[in-house]
Amino acid sequence: MIEVRSLTKRFRGCPAVEDLSFDVRPGAVTGFLGPNGSGKTTTARMILGLTDPDAGTATIAGRRYRDLAHPLREIGALINPGAVDPARSALDHLRWLAAANRIPVGRAELVLGQVGLDAVGGRRVGAFSLGMRQRLGIAAALIGDPPVLLLDEPINGLDPEGIHWIRTFMRSLADEGRTVFVSSHLMSEMALTAHELVVIGRGRLIAAxxxxxxxxxxxxxxxxxxxxxxxxxxxxxxxxxxxxxSGDALDVVGMPIEQVGSVAARVGAVLYELSPQQASLEDAFMHLTAQSCEYTAAVEAA
Known part of the structure; x- marks a missing residue:
């Protein structure tokens, strides 16, 4: 479990994260969403002890990252998939991680197979595509078989098969009882993957x-x-x-479906469709973060 309490961080006096509190619980995929510049990466770095907060705490199973005796056995993270020696093979990279953290080196082959890279384990990482590096980064996060995973934009660079795989894989990890905390800008994928959401804007909590x-x-x-x-x-x-x-259809807001049907009957309108439409994750995200976007593009009429 990840617990964030009153987390605050400023850079040169400008707030990046402001009094942020939320929990990420085991047994679910929790999506971490926010516009560009909202403080997601800064929050992730503070959870992992890479950036010191000005105030507040971020703990994994009740302890700060720096207080964990065996960090990779407690939390696995994907922050920068490019942070790998390009001259090393994928298998050597994972073996080095295992040896450095007193993890059985046999885990290297195991996690390489879990992410679908067992056939290229002997290749140098410098020859890997972005999608292959993402898979290797996820394998590195899994090397210690941790109960908590923090994945920052794991879908970047993946092809359709890879996206389907990571979606299914993250859900399977949650089904095992692990805590899975994942950030992404792809609303369609988060809608299919996440059970819970933490949404921030301008460093402040919008929803949990x-x-x-x-x-x-x-x-x-x-x-x-x-x-x-x-x-x-x-x-x-x-x-x-x-x-x-919407094309040959109307989306009616602010009126129950029964009343819409009654109005149609009164004016003699033949109905080809009359169906409720739940707001999508993208609709809700755009609506609820509209005041928290740091960068918005102007749209000119043609």
Whole structure:
């Protein structure tokens, strides 16, 4: 379990993380989300003892990283997959990690097979693609068979097969009872992978809750398809609904599905579709972090 309490860090007087508190529990994949510059990497580095906080604490199973007797057996981390001697083979890199941390060297072959790199274990890391380096970084995180894993953008550089693999793999690790804390900018993948979410913006906590609770914060809608689209749209607006056109359909916000159906019947609209639409993770994330984005692009009309 990871516990963060009132964590604060400033660089040259500017807050990077501000009074941040949350828990990451075992048995679930917890997604760590936030806009660029929100403080995710700084938070991860403080959990791992790579950056000292100005205030607050970050602990793994109740202890700071620097107080762990055998850190790689307690928490495995992927922060920078490029931090490997390019002249070493993948297998030698993992054997070196094992030997340096008094871990049986046989773990090297085992974790290399877990991440699908056993066939290239003898190749120099300098010849690896980004996706292969990511897999090697995950193997290094697993070398001590730790109960806690912290993975920063593990999906970067992976092909579709690799993305499917890492999604399934992270869930399998959580099913074993491990604590899995993973950051990513890919909302579609987090929606498929994470059970819980920690969302921050400008270094402050926005949410720490289940995926379902987070997406439920944003109003759901009702999707309607009908050949009498304009007629139905006018009637719904008169009833106070907010409408969004999506191709040949309407997304109706602020009106229950039963009322939408009743309005359609009243104006004689033939319905091809009438279905509830739950807000997506991306919808909820964009809505709830809108005021926390440090960088936003202007969109010009064509």
């Amino acid at each position: 809750e289940s995926m379902a609770s987070f997406t439920a914060r944003v109003d759901s809608s009702v999707r309607v398809r009908t050949p009498q689209l304009d007629v139905l749209a006018a009637a719904l607006e008169q009833e106070g609904a907010t409408l969004w056109r």
